[in-house]
Amino acid sequence: MKESEYIPTYVGTITKYVFIDSPDTTPQTLLIRAYEISDGLMIKETCFGLQVTGVPEKVKKLITELRTVDPAHIFVKDRGFLPGDPRRCRANLGGARPGYYGHEFESGLFRYISHGLEELEKNTAPTVTRLGKKRLDEGKLPPNRLLEIIRNEEA
């Protein structure tokens, strides 16, 4: 691709990742459901779920419908690139797609989030433990310890 020849494709569309991490629903089941109601959208099957590209209104409608399949176990993320874009697709780059590691890490937390969503739905959970703000000195070297190191170096 020459610099002077860049012509964007699918202008005005959005792309969304749909992840599923459910004991009851497989990515294939979700994909078939998506195809049934796709209404001209571009859908790509992946091992974790699917990617969907199209005009924002239609994509939003499809996502709303897909979420009803398993609300607490389906997660949706916005994506900047189209599926298969040579700048991101690993078929062209080799190795994992940039961004894969972030998804891999957060996929490991889905079970806690799903539990939270289910409890929230039931509204039976006990009092909420507040997750506090990180303290400014958290994980930092205390000044007294720093002075001690400097003095030891000087000695």
Added chain:
Amino acid sequence: MAKVFIFPATSLILSDMVERWGHEALGAATGIRERIQTASLDSPPLQMTPEDPKKGLKYAAVEVPCGVRGRMALYGPLIEEADAAIIINDADLSFGCMGCARTNELVMFMIRQRKGLPVLDIKYPETDDEGFAFVSQIKEFLAGLGGESDD
């Protein structure tokens, strides 16, 4: 519907939570999409153009590495546009080179500097109870922003 800046800007969970409860998540994808869908003579194979570090001068001084300025050209306008922000403080996945690391610090600094911007500070859950706390706090925060809700 409020525009909520998410940090890490590529967070899958935050992006989902914000959209699940009827708001718009402002993350890296928003800025990247705008760039790659805009026809331009100088659009290189990658999404950032030589113009971006210059735009980043609004947010970081000229001595700052161009990696930081390029990234700020992406995130800066999103922070300015945001009505609220959610920060995950222990997001190791956003770790990177000095460009990423310093940009992360600058992004968090800018968010906290914006007066009147509601900010939710949170950590990734490590247990089921924390998962519930995580989800509840985000829902409560987003409900406070008003707008439409999918519930």
